[in-house]
Amino acid sequence: DQQVKQNSPSLSVQEGRISILNCDYTNSMFDYFLWYKKYPAEGPTFLISISSIKDKNEDGRFTVFLNKSAKHLSLHIVPSQPGDSAVYFCAASGSGSARQLTFGSGTQLTVLP
Amino acid sequence: IAGITQAPTSQILAAGRRMTLRCTQDMRHNAMYWYRQDLGLGLRLIHYSNTAGTTGKGEVPDGYSVSRANTDDFPLTLASAVPSQTSVYFCASREGNTANYGYTFGSGTRLTVV
Numbered sequence: 001d002q003q004v005k006q007n008s009p010s011l012s013v014q015e016g017r018i019s020i021l022n023c024d025y026t027n028s029m030f031d032y033f034l035w036y037k038k039y040p041a042e043g044p045t046f047l048i049s050i051s052s053i054k055d056k057n058e059d060g061r062f063t064v065f066l067n068k069s070a071k072h073l074s075l076h077i078v079p080s081q082p083g084d085s086a087v088y089f090c091a092a093s094g095s096g097s098a099r100q101l102t103f104g105s106g107t108q109l110t111v112l113p
Numbered sequence: 114i115a116g117i118t119q120a121p122t123s124q125i126l127a128a129g130r131r132m133t134l135r136c137t138q139d140m141r142h143n144a145m146y147w148y149r150q151d152l153g154l155g156l157r158l159i160h161y162s163n164t165a166g167t168t169g170k171g172e173v174p175d176g177y178s179v180s181r182a183n184t185d186d187f188p189l190t191l192a193s194a195v196p197s198q199t200s201v202y203f204c205a206s207r208e209g210n211t212a213n214y215g216y217t218f219g220s221g222t223r224l225t226v227v
Contacts, residue, residue: 009153034215043117043203044156046215089155099144099207100171101216105155 003027004092006104014112019077021107023090026071030092034101035064035075038087047088048075080111115140117219119204125225126194134189134222136204144207145187146216147171147179149200156203162187194226 005024013019025033031052036044050057050064050073057064063076077084090104120135138145143164148156148171158171162181176198178190191198201223205216 004155006155036215041220043205043218043220044216045218049215100146100158100161101156102158102172103148103156105153 002105003030004090004102004104006090006107008107009105010108010110012110012112013080015082016079019075019080019084019109019111021075021077021088021090021109023073023075023104024071025073025092027092027094027102028071029094030102032093033064033066033073034091034093035062036089036091036103037084038089038106044089077109080109082111082113085109085111117204117206117217119202119219119222121222122220123223123225125227126191128195128226129193132191132194132224134191134202134204134224136187136189136219137185138187138204138206138217139185140206140208140217141184142206142208142217143184145181146205146207147177147187147189148203148205149173150203150221151200159189159202194224196226198224199226200224 003026034049035047037047038044048059048062066073087106089106091101117138146161147159150156157173160179162168165184168179201221203221204219
């Protein structure tokens, strides 16, 4: 049973518009949520994170929103650029010393020029 | 350049053979992880190590083993490879013990078991 779900395998948006990537989770014990970006033939790179005690975190063009009651988070990219085309993974971290990340299945974002 | 080095970059392996995927980091991170990436399944944790000398099992540990003799190296061994182990393998490390620190990933090893 997947604890972190990304239900949209792909998303296409026009350059300059907003990209919204969604993620749902089932485990209420997760206390941190992270987004990673992955280009082909490269490892994932950390993009932005949010604590479960917050509902929004912003970093430049990237904003992550967390709705704890709905167990839902989203990543907003504004404005979208062609270089943002990549696979985006949502991840969640539980408490405890291991701090393992549980990843979603990813969403392929394509930003069209 | 600080980071994680994985070797080999890619490998075709006959079923039943033994293989070790290498992972070395130069950031002195305590925690290290091995994930496999499969289409539609995202990244799944195989094994992890919180610090040198300790290891633990992740979500999909069967058929794999790890060791952590020192801080820098975290090799992953397939004792007898099977086709279902065809995947892209990523090694990662984490700075600190707070969850807002993201992982640093290597570039991956693409393994094909035939």
